[in-house]
Amino acid sequence: MKSNVLEQTATQTFDLSARGLRELNSSLHALSGATNMTAWEVVNPKGAHAIAAGVDAPVDISVMGSTGYYCAGMNKQATIRVKGSAGPGVAENMMSGTVIVDGDASQYAGATGRGGLLVIKGNASSRCGISMKGVEIVVHGNIGHMSAFMAQSGSLVVCGDAGDALGDSLYEAKLFVRGSVKSLGADCIEKEMRPEHLEHLADLLRRGECDPTIKPEEFRRYGSARKLYNFNIDNASAY
Amino acid sequence: MTSEFPHTPPRKSYTFSDAVNADIRRAAATGIYDIRGGGTKRFLPHFDDLLFLGASISRYPLEGYREKCATDVWLGTRHAKKPIHLDIPVTIAGMSFGALSGPAKEALGRGASAAGTSTTTGDGGMTEEERGHSKTLVYQYLPSRYGMNPDDLRRADAIEVVVGQGAKPGGGGMLLGQKISDRVAMMRNLPKGIDQRSACRHPDWTGPDDLEIKILELREITDWEKPIYVKIGGARPYYDTALAVKAGADVVVLDGMQGGTAATQDVFIEHVGQPILACIPQAVKALQDLGMHRKVQLIVSGGIRSGADVAKAMALGADAVAIGTAALIALGDNDPALEAEYQKLGTTAGAYDDWHEGKDPAGITTQDPELYSRFDPVLGGRRLTNYLKVMTLEAQTIARACGKNHLHNLEPEDLCALTIEAAAMAGVPIAGTSWIPGRNGSF
């Protein structure tokens, strides 16, 4: 059997260390909405970078172990589960679909993401949701410093604590933190939690597979004070 | 009888000149630094300080008009499955939609395609105007990632990871509220009318080792088809070029300090970075030291205006050049025909640089529909094609005179310098000598 001929039914098992990254990603890119190869298991990921980057099909991909940088980068449509921890930039610039990390995520998780849902069941390191542009991120544990830096839109939910400078220079992204916030970044303030926010948060907690005993009322909401939107010399010390 | 001693004539300070004092007064009155478009306005050592020697008894020329002097260039031959082939080595540099109007982007696409060269997107993402009218389009991957998406990556012909820009190495982008129209706001996912400052560092990588992995990811997403360029500002060209090569770049784009910008602090434009003349030899040396000269192609920019500049850049070892400001002028920017309108804006044709205010009477650097609809993209494209063709003819004229049947065969040996500074920077001897300051040889 030629190695690139894949079983047409059942779960496709792909041994990454035997067959290599290029073959994995090109096989995944060849899938379209019409495929019947909708379930994939990537074994032996061994921390490789760019696993399942650039997928654009409604398929289910499980990565059976920990990944290096940029796993699920620019994902569209696919549901990608990392059955381990994820290196830097997991689901960076994701467009749609769902990415679920069972373990922890390194820096820049969900960076610049434009859509879809990223769930991190462990903790996320610094710069989680940096420059996010519409993605929804749910972190079960804590997040590190400078998270949601320059975040433009979308939501970041943190069931644990947030590190220093949360939401520095952010625009219209919504941040929800259940635990403590070590410090807020420039132009980030606590905001009133209104009924529509509670409703949105309840939906995110459910879709983010959070512990059902966690209630939206336990969170605080943070967002932009919008003081840096137009330059004013008297705010210069904030930069 | 009054004193026969004449008064000391009034004398203004060189240090505190009228221009300097005006800057101080402006800062005091407004409380904000000066932001403007364009490149450096100060005098800098430049290609004007180099001359070609031409043919002689020891070198014979090619017959102008009859003997062929080829101008084509391949870009991205190192790793890309689909390298780019351009008819001429003059490309259009990345200029953002947002800074430029949709019709201006269309004109760049039309003009470049008809001349057989590429255009480049810019901060703010890819527009239909530009994709639709550009045969070869380079898609910039910038720190802001405005509009970034995998579909546009795949419909681009090459990807340019922007690390820096010559006008502001180490600086991020800036697009002030006046230009954040509904369309620009939507493409960038920002509130309308805010002063938008884009990041100076990429959000998900720092340093050369990360860059290598980022390039790998971009290659994987696009199935190794597209050439990947890395654009650097003229800061430390030797090391930056070497690190870009190490990170896996197919092409290095090097932008010297003269390079234009849509909007940056004047202090940044005038005081940070090195002139392109000083940058090219350092980048070429890095490529040669790594055995990668011509394997990783070098595109240079920053104040390129004519075929002579193209030929000089190539003689110093570049594979191609990029133009920004010159392309805008060809489209009609700062045209004296609009003098009355420039006067109304308190400026004069040739000096208009408040592009960030979005009031460009030429309709090029604006998002105001009334202004940009004055600009005819078909005519603009035609003008750009003409200009690109003239530059190419000029470069060929020089190359033939130096006995070269391809622009790439021009070499430093064909050049001499008029000043000590230019000789030292370019690494070519001062005219009439064999002296290259800092190297061997003497008057």
Ligand SMILES: Cc1cc2nc3c(=O)[nH]c(=O)nc-3n(C[C@H](O)[C@H](O)[C@H](O)COP(=O)(O)O)c2cc1C
């Ligand atoms: C109006 C304008 C907009 C620009 N926008 C970008 C940009 O979005 N990204 C970028 O890398 N460089 C940008 N540049 C810089 C150009 O890509 C290029 O480096 C520079 O214009 C070259 O120098 P020159 O203008 O002297 O030809 C811009 C330049 C101008 C004039």
